[in-house]
Amino acid sequence: MGLPRFARPKGVDGKSSPNLYVANCGPAVGLSIDAISSVFSTFGEVNGVYAADESGTRVIVSYINENAAQAALKALHGRPCPDLGGRFLHIQYSILQPPKQVHTNDSIPVSLVASELNIPGLYLWHDFVTAKEEEELLAAVDDIPWRCLAKRKVQHYGYEFLYETRNVNTRQHMGELPSFVSFILGRIALISDLGDAANIVLNQLTVNEYPSGVGLSPHIDTHSAFEGLIFSLSLAGPCIMEFRRHSEGVCLPKPNSDTESKAESPDSSSNVKRRAIYLPPRSLLLLSGEARYAWHHYIPHHKVDLVKDSMIRRGSRRVSFTFRKVRGIHFFVVPSAGLASGFVCLQFILCMYLIALKILIDLFGYGFL
Ligand SMILES: O=C(O)CCC(=O)C(=O)O
Numbered sequence: 001m002g003l004p005r006f007a008r009p010k011g012v013d014g015k016s017s018p019n020l021y022v023a024n025c026g027p028a029v030g031l032s033i034d035a036i037s038s039v040f041s042t043f044g045e046v047n048g049v050y051a052a053d054e055s056g057t058r059v060i061v062s063y064i065n066e067n068a069a070q071a072a073l074k075a076l077h078g079r080p081c082p083d084l085g086g087r088f089l090h091i092q093y094s095i096l097q098p099p100k101q102v103h104t105n106d107s108i109p110v111s112l113v114a115s116e117l118n119i120p121g122l123y124l125w126h127d128f129v130t131a132k133e134e135e136e137l138l139a140a141v142d143d144i145p146w147r148c149l150a151k152r153k154v155q156h157y158g159y160e161f162l163y164e165t166r167n168v169n170t171r172q173h174m175g176e177l178p179s180f181v182s183f184i185l186g187r188i189a190l191i192s193d194l195g196d197a198a199n200i201v202l203n204q205l206t207v208n209e210y211p212s213g214v215g216l217s218p219h220i221d222t223h224s225a226f227e228g229l230i231f232s233l234s235l236a237g238p239c240i241m242e243f244r245r246h247s248e249g250v251c252l253p254k255p256n257s258d259t260e261s262k263a264e265s266p267d268s269s270s271n272v273k274r275r276a277i278y279l280p281p282r283s284l285l286l287l288s289g290e291a292r293y294a295w296h297h298y299i300p301h302h303k304v305d306l307v308k309d310s311m312i313r314r315g316s317r318r319v320s321f322t323f324r325k326v327r328g329i330h331f332f333v334v335p336s337a338g339l340a341s342g343f344v345c346l347q348f349i350l351c352m353y354l355i356a357l358k359i360l361i362d363l364f365g366y367g368f369l
């Protein structure tokens with residue numbers, strides 16, 4: 001998906017050109033590309049209107065000829081534009097970058113459905129929770145203190161994820177997953193596509209709150225900390241999630257699980273396969289098998305995502321609920337977290353009963369039965 005690349009003009013005046021760099025203008029400030037195009041078309045034929053960067057607040061208006069650009073700049077620069085919500089536009093000439101200087105276009109087509117990505121083990125269910133449930137889930141976590149990381153806020157349930165060691169402390173169990181997520185666990189257990197649903201164990205929950213434009217570094221969730229399936233429920237705002245996988249024999253960067261480091265710019269080398277999927281609010285993503293173990297996943301730092309030719313603005317925040325299974329811990333089996341304590345009791349009683357039975361058999365033989 002190639003957007004033309006324009007250089008931001010240097011100096012105040014810039015060099016005359018048919019392309020204008022227009023700041024304070026774009027989808028992120030409520031101005032559609034069509035509306036912008038129609039206003040600028042009054043000065044001459046417009047070739048196209050493009051996002052100047054990922055902010056959603058700066059566009060490039062590209063004219064067929066320079067005179068039109070000059071007229072538009074003269075008429076619209078530095079004053080409120082009534083046809084564009086009264087916004088003050090800041091306009092300069094912009095220059096199409098010569099091919100040698102063109103930055104690697106790091107945007108790739110974004111799919112709406114998981115099957116298009118061809119990544120085994122990746123699933124996405126839209127509208128997994130209703131708008132009302134979403135509201136209730138957000139209210140529930142907003143009632144609980146957040147832990148602030150450098151760029152986002154988190155809450156941990158079940159077991160705390162320790163960012164310093166990229167692991168969980170399995171000796172410190174923080175209790176069952178909260179009752180406000182029980183219905184989600186119950187619903188996951190009913191997903192018919194997941195053959196062996198009875199074996200799904202989810203005993204750790206990380207809630208992430210991302211402010212607008214904040215992403216997540218490429219990583220594979222730590223193998224030694226988590227096993228099995230990883231479910232992530234998106235709430236409040238949309239984002240895109242990208243996946244990348246290096247070809248055999250090519251070294252992957254060290255898995256950067258749940259770190260706070262700056263999102264790396266995606267590797268454009270031909271040895272890297274890249275895919276992207278749009279995660280709307282209320283959708284549930286599942287990473288399993290190859291999707292979970294062989295592909296890095298990350299959320300690019302964008303305020304606006306280009307999805308099927310539409311610019312989709314990230315909300316003021318995105319909250320995700322990521323459910324995982326801590327390696328080696330077998331309690332709290334889905335279907336119902338509400339029933340989890342019952343399971344634990346039952347398992348405990350059964351164990352005690354078998355141990356007692358074994359002792360009695362050892363002492364008295366089978367005769368006492
Ligand atoms: O926010 C998300 O959906 C993904 C979070 C994630 O990848 C993680 O916590 O490891």
Ligand SMILES: [Fe+2]
Binds near residue numbers: 219220221258297
């Ligand atoms: Fe992850």
